[in-house]
Amino acid sequence: MARRSTMLSRRGLLTGAAAIGGAAALSGGLSACGAAGAASAADPDQIQFWTLLSGGDGGTMADMVAKATGSGAAYDVKTTTLVWGEPYYTKLAMAATGGRPPELAIMHASRVPGYAPGGLLDTWDVGRLAELGVSQDDFPEEIWKKGMIGDKVFAVALDAHPTVLMFNPEICDKAGVLDSDGRLRKTESPEEFIDLVSQVGGQTKGTPPLSYGYLGDGSQMFRLFYTFYTQHGAAMTFPEGGKAEIDDDIAVESLQLMQRLLDGKLAVQRNDYAAALAEFATGRSGLLFTGVWELRSVKEAGVPFDMTAIPTLFGTPAAYADSHAFVLPHQNEVDEHRRDLTYRFVADLLKGSYEWATAGHVPAYLPVTQSPEYAKLTPQSHYADVAERVNYDPAAWFTGSASNFHSGFGNAIQPALMTGKGAPGAIDAFRARVDRLLKTQNPVDPDGTWKP
Known part of the structure; x- marks a missing residue:
């Protein structure tokens, strides 16, 4: 033993x-x-x-x-x-x-x-x-x-x-947002990306052009949020026994971009993952925030599609994975x-x-x-x-795929995405949840001797 x-x-x-x-x-x-x-x-x-x-x-x-x-x-x-x-x-x-x-x-x-x-x-x-x-x-x-x-x-x-951006090349070509190689036009700021999405919207016949589902899915919310957050060149640090190190201004700006996209015109304001995937897989939308693991399901649906990294909108190439x-x-x-x-x-x-x-x-x-x-x-x-x-998720004993950290993030953030309001308060609620977890000892480290 x-x-x-x-x-x-x-x-x-x-x-x-x-x-x-x-x-x-x-x-x-x-x-x-x-x-x-x-x-x-x-x-x-x-x-x-x-x-x-x-x-x-x-x-x-x-x-x-x-x-x-x-x-x-x-x-x-x-x-x-x-x-x-x-x-x-x-x-x-x-x-x-x-x-x-x-x-x-x-x-x-x-x-x-x-x-x-x-x-x-x-x-x-x-x-x-x-x-x-x-x-x-x-x-x-x-x-x-x-x-x-x-x-x-x-x-x-x-x-x-990683989390990526799928796009329908037929719809996007008609919208004039592809380059000479048939790839999605480069965008380097939130405003440029919103303009691109709006252009795609002219070809989707009443369906918002961008599909993104998040309701009841903390992982989906954190994947996109942390992509935008790390594109600022920032990271979160969760020191054991300490306080969460989160840049509030960057976190709020990242969440507010998600709110801007979920305005009911660019993307459905209240959508779940399955519904968003179905929008894209049936050719009703032209863009989809999702993970690479959906490649097979979209391919089997028979809709034309291509995939690319989520555009770098805040200066630093980054993606949650x-x-x-x-x-x-x-x-x-x-x-x-x-x-x-x-x-x-x-x-x-x-x-x-x-x-x-x-x-x-x-x-x-x-x-x-x-x-x-x-x-x-x-x-x-x-x-x-x-x-x-x-x-990746900030290193801590309570983070990672299929963890309660993701569901806790979703509980804090979802109301702000549903209403389009209250981003600063949502980040405060998220920070408070992490701080409570940081006060809790890793249950598989009873002596408290391990440090990342």
Whole structure:
């Protein structure tokens, strides 16, 4: 058993995981933890691999695993797909503290600060990765750094999945907003972008030209807000035990731009994600704020579309993003044979991640995105450079994809978006929520010794 300073008790983890997730589903976690160890013991060459990828992403990952484990592979892989969100993260944490984790798991990079400090993740041996052709130089700097705590690597990114701007080239061409290459005309200020959207509106026959859905979806609100905020060249810092460091003027200006766009003419003032996606996918609107993960669904809808980075409207190229990343759930006693097979498997997946790009995600492994084959892949190659300008959630134990931080942000901000008023008060409410969380100790860091 590891020391108390690096590994929680099982009782503590049950409490801590629930605190991190808030709405985590604990039922079923113990049986899932037991299954990994039991199945692994039967085959010394089998790697247990947990993911939260479902739908099209899950199918693409299954294809990649099948290719990696094809004829001649030194390893076999048993993939277990669990429910996306907090149920997944709770079970993963319980498995690590219970001594029955899988050899490998997918985690959002933004969640690493909440899991690494309590000893729930093992570190990657960068020397061994390098021997297999995977090194820091093979990744965009910010994406590689996001997997690190201090000088240790806890996560190796598979991708970046940023917020982007989709556009209908037929509608936009009629509106006269495309350049000679058929790409969306460059805009460099809120006023220029609003003018472009207004021009597109002349071709959408009564439907507002820009689709953006946010009702009840804190993640959608934070993605666009933080894109605009970081385009000011600013960042938020959430120091443990301190006060949130947020530039109020920049935050208010970012939120006010969202309000200006949601005026009922440029974009529907009160819209949810599904309705906004449907507007664009049926050809009724010409522009859509969304994530790269919607590439497949829009393609299947049959509407003409292209994709690009959200225009730089405040001077600094920036976009909100997260990454699916490979992590090593903590093993009380590492099976060195399986650990080595795990390294080989991850290296093979990264080198084969061109296929992952077909799902819309930007592969993090640069030899893939810099290849001639990828350059011919459209529209993916049109927004690949966004991986060089990514901004993740501010690092804290309570932030990240599927976290209560996003829902809390939404609760504070949504009234201002619905009414078009009260931006300063909404930012004050958001700050107050973060300050309360900063006074709360990370539940998987009971000794309070970890510092990001």
